[in-house]
Each structure stands twice: as C-alpha cells, then as structure tokens.
Amino acid sequence: MKLLIPALLLGGAFLxxxxxxxxxxxxxxxxxxxxxxxxxxQNPAARRVxxxxxxxxxxxxxxxxxxxxxxxxxxxxDGLTMQNGRVILTELxxxxxxxxxKRLLNGTLITTKGQVTNVEGVTSQLNExxxxxxxxxxxxxxxxxxxxxxxxxxAYDLKHPGKxxxxxxxxxxxxxxxxxxxxxxxxxxxxxxx
Numbered sequence: 334m335k336l337l338i339p340a341l342l343l344g345g346a347f348l349x350x351x352x353x354x355x356x357x358x359x360x361x362x363x364x365x366x367x368x369x370x371x372x373x374x375q376n377p378a379a380r381r382v383x384x385x386x387x388x389x390x391x392x393x394x395x396x397x398x399x400x401x402x403x404x405x406x407x408x409x410x411d412g413l414t415m416q417n418g419r420v421i422l423t424e425l426x427x428x429x430x431x432x433x434x435k436r437l438l439n440g441t442l443i444t445t446k447g448q449v450t451n452v453e454g455v456t457s458q459l460n461e462x463x464x465x466x467x468x469x470x471x472x473x474x475x476x477x478x479x480x481x482x483x484x485x486x487x488a489y490d491l492k493h494p495g496k497x498x499x500x501x502x503x504x505x506x507x508x509x510x511x512x513x514x515x516x517x518x519x520x521x522x523x524x525x526x527x
Contacts, residue, residue, distance in 0.1 A: 412466045415447050415459040424467075441469035 409423045419430045420443060435443045440452040447459035451469055459465065462474030490497060 410464075410466070412464055413443055413459075414464050415461055418447075418461070420445060420447050420459065437467055437469050439469045441465075 409426070409428060411423050411425065413431070413435065414421045414423070420435075421428055422431045422435060431443070431445055434445060437443070442450045443459075443465060447463075448456060449459060449465060449469075449471060450456045457471060459471070460473065462477075464472045464474075464477065466472070486497075
C-alpha cells in the first residue's frame with residue numbers, strides 16, 4: 334500500500350508531462366503528394382462543409398395516413414361525471430370509469446351507480462351529465478348549461494357592445510309589423526266578408 338500511492342502519483346505526473354509536451358510541439362507538416370491535386374482542392378465551392386443531414390423516414394406513398402386519436406382540444410376537469418349511465422373519473426387528465434366505490438379526500442363517497450353520500454350523510458343520485466368535483470361539490474348539467482350560456486352572452490357583449498340590444502329592438506319592431514299586418518289582413522277579410 335505504501336508503494337502504490339507514490340507509484341500512482343508518479344504515473345499521474347508522467348501523464349501530465351506528456352500531455353503538456355504534446356500541446357507545445359508544432360504539428361508535423363504533411364509530406365507533399367506527388368499526385369495531381371484533387372478536384373476538391375481546385376474548386377473552392379467543393380471544399381464547402383455541409384451541415385450534417387437529419388435522418389428522416391421515407392414517405393409512404395399510396396397508403397392511408399395513420400389514425401390519430403381525435404381530441405376536442407379541451408381538457409376535462411378533474412372530477413367525476415355521469416356519462417351513459419356510468420360514473421367516469423378524470424384525474425390528472427386521465428379518464429376512466431370507476432370499477433369500485435370512490436371516497437374523496439373530504440370523505441364524500443361515490444358509488445359505481447352514481448349515488449353520492451357526503452360527510453353529513455346526505456345522499457343524492459347523479460343524473461346524466463352531472464359533475465362531482467374532487468372536493469365533493471355536485472354540479473348538475475342544467476347549472477353547467479346556464480353558466481355556459483351566461484358566459485357566452487358576456488363574451489358576445491364584450492366582443493360586440495350594444496349589438497344584442499339592437500337585435501332585440503329589431504326583433505320587437507318586426508314583431509309589431511307582423512301583428513299590424515295580421516290586423517290589417519283580418520280587417521280586409523272582415524270587410525270582404527260583409
């Protein structure tokens with residue numbers, strides 16, 4: 334062991350000395366070739382270094398394109414939804430039907446049949462399209478549709494300020510004109526009937 338450490342130190346010092354000597358010596362000049370110069374050295378454009386090419390799979394001609402799963406572009410919110418009579422669980426973007434009863438963090442229990450029992454013991458049944466968040470809050474499909482329609486109206490009003498009021502006035506005006514035309518038609522019919 335006593336001899337091993339000095340031997341390793343001596344070997345390391347020797348390698349460092351060789352490395353520094355190799356860096357300080359000038360490179361040997363290549364021997365002049367007796368043959369004629371190559372076309373690459375005659376033409377400067379031929380000496381241009383090209384970037385390495387990217388490896389690309391060849392195109393398949395004549396075959397149908399590969400099928401890709403279609404997405405709506407909208408991520409589903411994490412929670413449970415009743416779809417086609419099954420309770421569907423979405424967690425971290427992954428969606429799958431539940432196979433056994435699911436207990437949420439707050440103690441809410443959801444059965445595979447869609448029965449929700451909260452911590453206080455109140456039980457309710459999920460209907461088609463209803464949503465239960467992972468905190469246990471139940472949102473019916475009707476509430477979601479109402480919130481969505483209000484959101485759409487607000488977005489439309491922001492995009493086209495005053496447009497809905499104009500359309501409402503035009504609809505009322507057209508309705509009054511239609512009623513007036515119906516009254517005149519009824520008067521003309523009554524006059525012709527006398």
